[in-house]
Amino acid sequence: MKTIFLGYEVSSQLVAASCPATESAEGALDCVANGAAAVILKTVSGYSQNRQAGYDMNDTRNNMPAIESKETPGERRCFINSRGFWARSSFRREIMPVNKGTELVREVKAAARVPVIASVAECGLDTESWLQDCNEVEIAGASAIQLDLFYMENLLALDGFAVQFISLLKEIICHCHVPVMPKLNISLPAEYAVYLFREAGVRYVSLLDSLRSPAPLRFDKKGIPYRDQAMLGPGLSVFGGFMFPLTRFYADTLRRTGFEVCAGGGIQTAADILDLLLLGAGTVQIASEVLLHGYRRFGELDGELNEILAKIGIEDAASLREMGKNISRPADPLYAGIGGINSMRKNPWRLCHDPQKCSRCGACTGQSFCRRVRRIGNTLSAEGCEGCEFCVSLCPGGALGVVTSG
Ligand SMILES: Cc1cc2nc3c(=O)[nH]c(=O)nc-3n(C[C@H](O)[C@H](O)[C@H](O)COP(=O)(O)O)c2cc1C
The missing domain is CATH 3.30.70.20 (Alpha-Beta Plaits)
Structure with a gap:
């Protein structure tokens, strides 16, 4: 079903999220070939280049002590259990240098006829660094830019965070010629994000990134509990179906307050997608489901979604939005309590x-x-x-x- 995403007309509501499936041109194009209507490429950062250029590592305003640990090289380690998909990695392993990212944007843009969104990250609030990254991916031809805020975890505690953050977003939006879409994780509470984004003039929001959780408990053959050394450390994230209620909450909160939302986190079925769309998300983004079960999941989920929509007589995005408004906001008397309680008593x-x-x-x-x-x-x-x-x-x-x- 056609819709508008970041101002572009796209063929469906399904977007490939920034993740290992979109870190190579082959991967991104496989997402598209299997039905993704747009791709958000793996996050890139000029952070290491900035450092070489004399970025002040001791500037605590930019959260530098935490960034030091992001310098260590490392490998990805994964562990899957009933709680989700645990992935341990380092900043250097996970985040591509900008020059590689710009190549990727060029390659995917040249071969795919869908919006190609570059994702950029910096470790602090330094405006120049963010602008430099955004500028490079924009010149390479990115259709839009996702601002990956995942590496700013300690900034909330900084004096004057809100003022600096709002000013940073304003500067980026003002200097970029393509749509800009910050990506949320639970380090920014939804209602606080609404305030910050409104003040900064943000229009598009991407959500939701993974949860940081200490290494999971495992048991050896004798039943002795241990934590896998390879999974220890700060760079551990967990993804999975457990995220879905959080995603619904963030999507609902941001959508109700007027933002255009590309919602994801914990999507496993077409019913999950329908749920987010009925809550008002314009599009959905999917990572783990595709990482675990293959690129074909885009096409399968899209097919299942279309079947459900056909059954309930929804033919276009506008009718879907209308249906969402009607079923997501029950009539007031129920909320007021009196009607609900009375009807139960009767x-x-x-x-x-x-x-x-x-x-x-x-x-x-x-x-x-x-x-x-x-x-x-x-x-x-x-x-x-x-x-x-x-x-x-x-x-x-x-x-x-x-x-x-x-
Ligand atoms: C191994 C892995 C790496 C990821 N890397 C990035 C990244 O570089 N940038 C980003 O914005 N999100 C990244 N994500 C997060 C996803 O885009 C997505 O927000 C998250 O996985 C939740 O969606 P899901 O439940 O569909 O996986 C990554 C996810 C995984 C599993």
Whole structure:
């Protein structure tokens, strides 16, 4: 379904996020060939060049002590468990030098007929460094620029952070001739980002980058817990489905306050994509799902999304937005409480139990959230059921439901 992304008409809502899948021209073009409507290239930085040019490493305004550790070379290490995709890397391994990045922009631009967004990062608030990076990728032909704020983690504690940050964003937006889109991670709370971005005149927002979390616990063959040496250190990030509620919160907050949002973080299914679009995101970006299961996921997700949209009779982005407005903001009386509470009192709930589907697994009676669910012989009942559906969610066989009995 066509839409507008960063002012460009694109063929669908699916964008390839900045990640290892977009760090080479082959990778970026594979994303496009498999259905990505735009690509955000792997982040580049002129940081090491600036350092050679005499960048003041002792300038604490620029968070320099933290940056020193980013100088160490390193390799990527990965670990996948039920919590997500853990990746350990160093700044030097992860972030491409600008000259390589500009080559990449040129190559992908020459071969792909989609917007090619360059992503740039700096480790501090130094305006000149950011402008230099932005200028270089813009000259190389980037359709837009993502500002990757991931390496600014300690800056929030700096005196005068807000003023410096707003001024930096204003300068970048003013000097760039292409759209500029800062990328959020949870180091900037959503509501604070709204304030900072509004003040700076930001229009487009990219979200959400990974969570920094200490190395996961592992167990050796004897069951002794340990932390993998290779995963220790500050450069460890975790990605996964757990991010999705955070992504929804950031997307909803930023969208409601007027920003154009490219939302991602934890997307695994077409239903996730639909959810973000109905919350008002204009486009979605995907990384892990493609890293784990291959480039074909773009096409598969797009196909599944289109099937759902066809079923619910949505033919264009405008109708989708309209539907989102209607279903995401319930009528006021419900929020006011009175209507909702009254309707529950008038219509008490009743638990329905289908013994044919019930495997007697005990999930519904074994929980401690609600003490009303009881087994009596072959049947289940819940006297005084409030209709919360907690037990329904636990039932693996779909044997439970609640209906109003009023
Ligand atoms: C190994 C790896 C490297 C990444 N590198 C970058 C990067 O250089 N720049 C960036 O903006 N985001 C980077 N990301 C973050 C993704 O763009 C995305 O925001 C994040 O993975 C959440 O989306 P997902 O749940 O679809 O993976 C990286 C992600 C992974 C997994």
